[in-house]
Amino acid sequence: MAEMIMILLPAILIMVVFILFLKVFWRNYKESKAGFTLKDERTMKIEGMAGRVTVMVMMYFLLGLLYYSFVSENLDVGLPEFDPGVYLIIALLFNISLYAGLRWYFGRNVELV
Secondary structure (H helix, E strand, C coil): CHHHHHHHHHHHHHHHHHHHHHHHHHHHHHHHHHCCCCCCHHHHHHHHHHHHHHHHHHHHHHHHHHHHHHHHHHCCCCCCCCCHHHHHHHHHHHHHHHHHHHHHHHHHCHHHC
16 A cells, blocks of 8 residues: 555656646736736846846855755765765755745845845
């Protein structure tokens, strides 16, 4: 039973993400056909600021992951070694959460924009 769940779980997650993509795409398509603007100047500025900060922070975060990987594999300091997939998952989750958090933060603070 556990093997069946492990086989079906990625397929289910892919389908959920695809359905969410179609839902957002269809909503944006209908709004653009109705004449509504998808993003105003403030939203574009907030997303631009969040994107720029995310890129700069991600460079240093990935550099830190690279140093951690080097130290854990080559020096005997007792740090656990991870597979490359774990590093990718950590980086992806950090990137997504940082961008979402910065968009929320910049959106809440009007004086920053």
